[in-house]
Amino acid sequence: MAGWSHRYARINDLDVHYVEQGEGPLVVLLHGFPHLWYSWRHQIGPIAGAGFRVVAPDMRGMGRTSGPADHREYGVDRIVGDLVGLLDHLGEDRAIFSGLDFGLFAAYDLAHHHPERVAALIALENPFFTPSRESPLTLAARQAERHFNHIHYFAAPGVADRDLAAAPRDFLRKVFYALSSDYHYLDVWKKPPGTSYIDALPEAPPLPWTWLTEPELEFYVAEYSHSGFTGGLNWYRAMDLSWEHRKSYEGRRTTVPYYFLGSEQDADLEGWHGDDPLNRLADHHADVRNVRMIESAGHMMQMEKPAETTAAMLEFLARRGE
Template structure:
């Protein structure tokens, strides 16, 4: 894309691919599952035009970044070290970190545990959860019982990979444009039984929503053809490990200025409550709920998200 440049940096013993635009204060943009830097294509240029250095990595396991093999290589500790290392590689002492989906969880944790490096934080779609009372998979088993739940389905190595990689273009189209398998309120997902998959009962829509182009689906699919789904799925397989390795999240507060943006129709709202975040993020400036928007919010609502981001950034101390 015009105005966006690409390079690879070494950080925390691996190589990460970066897409970047502009000059000025650093804004680090972290994508979620199952995406890539391309999720931020609209924000990179808007931030650059406003006088910021916008940088969107491919998270380890995705796109053109390295893809370590072991499950534990995708723990939150490793991911946070990757992004602190990106600041070092760029010669920057601090950055504003912005994340969506799993990138949001990474952004919140970076702000909580590395406050000297991240001067403000924006989370999208996934609120800051702190540290749950029990390991996450135990909580999910208590909450869902015998019901099918995608995070529990993702735990067995190789199973979801085989399903999702059988027809990657169709998988991407279904997840981004159709009913995603994490929509616990949809009839198709509620009707699943143990042994069903993430795509069971779902169809890839023939017509894309207005915010998503055929070339966008093709780009995501091409990147996932190269990387596979293993790295992204390994992130889910580290949730209990993160719980054990990061007990400090139980008491750590995010004191930096913060903003949270979520779509009114984001399926995650059914199982990731926002209210508890307020006690953990005392300088949360706003919880912005965009009417009618779903999960892929920075792509669905470009103008509104960009306006909110720029307004928040301009409010920060120089």
């Protein structure tokens, strides 16, 4: 795309790839799994055009950013170090961070550890760390005794790595469709224990869809075929380590300006954050500025409803000083 610059840097012992466009206050866009910087392709240009310096990195172990094979290298301290190192590399004291899924959790961790480096948070879909007395992988294992659970499936070293690498196009096509508003993602839980993720996912209609073309899917397929899936899966395998770490700020709230943007058919809001999570935002964030919900979108909101998602983000950015 015109205006995008692909850059590489050595940060926190990683070879980090990021895309950059624009000048002005820094906005950093953080993706989850199985995503890439490319999941922000509809937002980078418009935000840069509104007077911001936009940076969208490939996160640790995904895309063109390297990652260790050991899942213990994906804990909170390592990920926060990646973000601090990125800011230092860019020559910026602070940035506005937006994220989805693991990318947003990384931004939350940074806001707890280094609030002085976070000018604001624009949160997509995941409103907060959901308190739990039970570790995530323990909970997932218990659920997997009754039905398929993707977290438990991902947690076993070598299993998902092998299965997904053998069929990257099938997996990515199916999971993107399942997470969209065109399917009720939690129906995958109806599959029996021991089902592979690819078999648990629904059959997806042929491309193009209204929000994804064949060349766009092929970009993800090519990148994950190159990198493999282990780096992304290690974020799941480190979930218990991260859960233990986050106990140190349990009960504390973020203190930076906070904006929430969700979608009405998001699987995470339905399945992982308890009842009525939007009315509990203030329990987790001390400076909630605005909340917006987008209709007829699922977890893939940046791609499913790019115009609406971008417009809301631009509004939040314009109002961040209020």
